[in-house]
Amino acid sequence: MRKKTLLTLIAMLSLHATAQTLPYQNPALTAEVRADDLLGRLTLEEKAKLMMDTSPAIARLGIPAFQWWNEALHGIGRNGFVTVFPITTMMAASWDDALLYQVFTAVSDEARAKNQEAKHSGKVSRYQGLSFWTPNINIYRDPRWGRGQETYGEDPYLTERMGLAVVNGLQGQSFDGKPSKERYAKLLACAKHFAVHSGPEWNRHTFDIQQLPERDLWETYLPAFKALVQKGKVAEVMCAYQRIDGQPCCGNARYERQILRDEWGFDGLITSDCGAIRDFLPGFHGVSADRPAAVAQAVESGTDLECGSEYRNLPEAVKRGDISEERINTSLRRLLVARFRLGDFDADSLVSWTKIPSSVIASKEHKQLALQMAREGTILLKNNGILPLKKENAKRIVVMGPNANDSIMMWGNYSGYATKTVTMLQGLRQKLGDVRYVQGCGLTRGEVYESRFDHMKAPLGNKGMQATYWNNTEMEGTPVNTVTITSPINLSNGGNTVFAPGVNLEQFSARYDGQFVADTDETLTLCVGADDKVRVMVNGDTLVNIWKVRQRIQEAAPQLEVKAGHHYRIQIDYVQEGGMAAMQFDICKKQTPTADEILAQVGDAETVVFVGGISPRVEGEEMKVSDPGFKGGDRTDINLPTVQRQILQLLHKAGKRVVFINCSGGAIALTEEAPLCDAIVQGWYGGERGGEAMAEILMGEVNPSGKLPITFYRSTDDLPDFLDYRMTGRTYRYFKGEVLYPFGYGLSYTSFEVGKPQYKNGVVTVNVKNTGKMDGTEVVQVYLRRTADTEGPLKTLRAYSRISVKAGQSQKVSIPLPRDQFEGWDAKSNSMRVVPGQYELMVGTSSADKDLKTIKVNMK
Structure with a gap:
């Protein structure tokens, strides 16, 4: 009896010990103390898992899963419906960091609400976490760079001011950088890409920047990073893809350890760009013989977190003696401290930010901020008196151009989905009534494609096409995700972007399914582009069959005769074998109007509002496009596409007054076009309410106040070699020639x-x-x-x-x-x-x- 009683007492004490709160579970302790305790309880294999961007749950210790990769370049990215603000260069053009702080306070509100929704669903997937890899504070040194649209321009000080506003807004700090009075951090912001990065896109996985003058490094490329580290207390810094003086940025001890840590006192975490550690291997930078050596170099140099999965090789690197477990602990401790500071391990009742309601997402107040930022970021470059337009002349005005009615263009890159987007055409029709619209041309070609994708219906009858994904190349087993796509399909894994949450970056397959409902008799074109395998079937007949392994992007454009009232089932099978992934599809009415036909459509109009420029479809991160003048997402020249120049010349010769709205993420050399136009307005990619803001400005309801955050050069010939990172001859600070429109320039009424x-x-x-x-x-x-x-x-x-x-x-x-x-x-x-x-x-x-x-x- 006595023995049984003793055993019962021991069991009770054991249960009590188990139920006790361990130090890392105690929210009353500091983040640092909790991190130190948890480190001692983890195995080496578990540590490696926690140092990758998709960090799994560790059930035995009650560690929740954590997603480090999230985007908020100009609003929450890649996570459903949100407020879509203007592209970054347009926000820089406001020169209003106080407004930018309000914008990113709104963004962080939406981020917290989105995260709570994901937690309540039972799973937090990529792009739903609390770590945001923004802002991009690289210097926009060359207008050919496709990702320049993501930056705050070419000037170090303007970039610093804007970058601090973003960090303070995201992390819940005051506008002047004072820490929040709240117990926990609101979000983790990230300054990227460290250091000295601004294109080209096509060679970033192999390129080596050599013999950069120290002056350029310290006076141009580093000041904004230093300010965000020391003044903004930014939580994360992302290292870039390329090499500097022979060493990859994510394996460069001088930049990561000496400059960031020792000289600037950075105590946050350093994350790699996505896939950057893989780039250490032969075939890319070639600085590491194998994967264990690569991950050892990355961590030893200072890269704490990997976007990718190479860090799974850390245990092998320790076993081989390439790196010590103690060094791994140093990096992982920074990641754990950051998570504890967010409240990631604690009950929602303790974290005030979790009380932000879902009603803030795409709210009226946030949409108003998007409108105000578009107003302030629009720049009047030329005006001979034609602006503002007069409403009484509405019947003599025609809206024209490839970007006039393109809502996707308005979003820019790295965007979320707007609940409603006002295009330039829609904005002007709100003010002028049903003004005529003539597309005239495409971005770079004379063909006019009028999309019919809005006639597509998914199998359940909803608008669009149903997309089903498998994480294998055979379309077998249980799909990992099924989503509905409501706009023309334009997907790629550029920048290591997945097609949908849960889908592999490589070696996956997809099926896109829908019914096309014809409302008239016509001949349509199936516009298809894909890499690697694709086949398109209409009512069971195979019209496209590109089924070869590891092909570069292939394009096809078969025609389809449709009859009014008939339904056509369209099925697209896509297989990604490896490397780049791309899938593009639209169903269009294709025409190539002649000059006479264009003038006939314009008719007796006196004024043409031509909305042209370029688009995120051709400029961006590591893209595959076949349009002339573009390479890998960058531009090979900065002129307006030839077909648009020809139409402007046609309109001018016909005596039309032209208001040219230039949509782009960066500078266009409008030297030839300026004399042909009565007014020129830089419209950028204006976000979900950009068309409304533009209409208000054109009608004089809002006086333009935007200023250029970049230089508009006269010609590509004025630019130094794109591969040369020296500042000589670049930006307003060093360019000695004659420019078209200078940095800081912008007219008013x-x-x-x-x-x-x-x-x-x-x-x-x-x-x-x-x-x-x-x-x-x-x-x-x-x-x-x-x-x-x-x-x-x-x-x-x-x-x-x-x-x-x-x-x-x-x-x-x-x-x-x-x-x-x-x-x-x-x-x-x-x-x-x-x-x-x-x-x-x-x-x-x-x-x-x-x-x-x-x-x-x-x-x-």
Whole structure:
């Protein structure tokens, strides 16, 4: 009896010990203490799993699964319906970091709400987590770079200001960077891509930047990163794909350990770009003989987290002696600390951010922010008096161009899905009534494709096509996901992007299924593009059969005769064997109008609003496109596509007044087009309400105030070699030629006069007068140049302020310019510091000399 009682007591004590809260489970302890405790309980294999972007649950320790990879470039990306804000360069063109902070506060609200929805569903998949790999603070050094649209322009200081607004908004900090009063971090932001990255896209997995001048490194490429680390306390930094001086950025101890950690004091985590550790292997950078050696080099150099799955080789690297488990602990500790700071291990009742309701997602208030940002980011480049348009002339106005009615173009790249998008055509019709629309041409070709995809119905009767995915190449077994696609199919794994949550990056298969319902007799074209295998069947007949292994992207365009009222079942089978994946499909009415036909469609219209430029379909990250003038997502020249130039010439010769709206993520050389147009407006990729904002500006309801965050050059011939990362001859800071439109430039419907500036006690003061007849907003810009520094920038932005001035009134503007803003490269000490001496202080409305007033300032 006594023995039985003793056994019962031991069992009870054991149960009590098991139920006790372990230190890592105790929310009262610091994140660091909890991380240290948990580290000691993990096996080496478990540690390796937790250091990859898809970190699995570890049930025995109660560790939840965690998704590190999420996107929020200009709104939540790749995660269903959200608010889609303007593309990043357009937000930079607002020069309004206070508004940008509001935008990313809204984005982080939507992110937390989306994450809660995923948790309640029982699974948090990729793009649903709390770690966001944004902002992209690389310097947009060359307009040919397809990913330049993701940045905040070509200037280090503007990039710093905008980048800090993004980080503070995402992480729940105050606008000036003070930590939140909340117990937990709102989100984890990430500064990318470290360091010295800005294209080209086509060779980024093998390219080596060599002999970059130290001045360019410290004065141009690194300042924004340093500011986000030290001022913004950014949680993550992402290393880039390419090499610098022979070593990959994600295996480069100088940048990751010496600069980030030792010199800047960064205590957050470093993540690789997706697939970057694989690039260490032969066939890419070739710096590592095999996978264990590659992962050892990455972690030893400082890359704590991998986007990919190469870190599964860490246990083997430890076994071989390539790296110690203690070094792995150092990296994993940073990841665990970040997760504890988010509240990832704790009950929702303790984390205030989990109370953000789903009603904030795509809310009216957030959509209003998207509209305001599109208003402020639109730039008036030329106006001979044709703008604003007059509503009474609506019947004599035609809207034209390949981008006029393209809602997907409006979203830019890395976007989510808008609940409603206002195109340029729709925006103008809201203001002018049912104005005529003539497409005229495609982006780069004379063919006009009118999509009929909206006539597709999925098997359950809903709009679109049903997409079913298998993580094998045989379409066998249980599908991993089934989704409905409601717009023309345009999918790729560029940037290591999956086709749908849960689908492999490589070696998967898909079936797209739907019924086309014809409403008229016509001949249509099935526009198909795919890599690797694809076949298209209509009512059981195979019209496309490209079934070869590892093909480069193949295109087909069979015709289909349809009859009104008939249904046509379209089935597309797609198999991805390896490498790049791409799947594109649309069903279109194809025409090639002649010049006479185009003019006949324009008719007696006096004014043509031509919405042209380019599109995220041809510029972006590591793309495969066959359009002339593009390579790998980059451009080979910066001219407007020839077919659009020809139509502008046609319209001009016919005596039409032309308002040209340029849609692009970067600069277009409009040198030939400028004389043909009465007005030019830079429309970028304006987000879900971009068309509405554009219409308000064209009609004069909103006075344009945007300023260029990049230089618009006159010709591709003015650009240095794209592969040359030296700043000589690049951007407004070093380019000595004549530009088309300078950095900081942007017109208004009114005019401003800037007086002579004064500088005293660390403050620039200047009088600004609105000399026109319309209230307006001006961006007062402050540039510096050290007089004796003949090797340095011609001028460099060091401060700015957006001010609103009523017509006929003046305003005195005070802009802080403390001593540390005079910091620059000192060749004598080989360092960044404030060099005593004389400086030229330039204040005005753009970076052009004619728009600036200059005074001399002596700095001790």
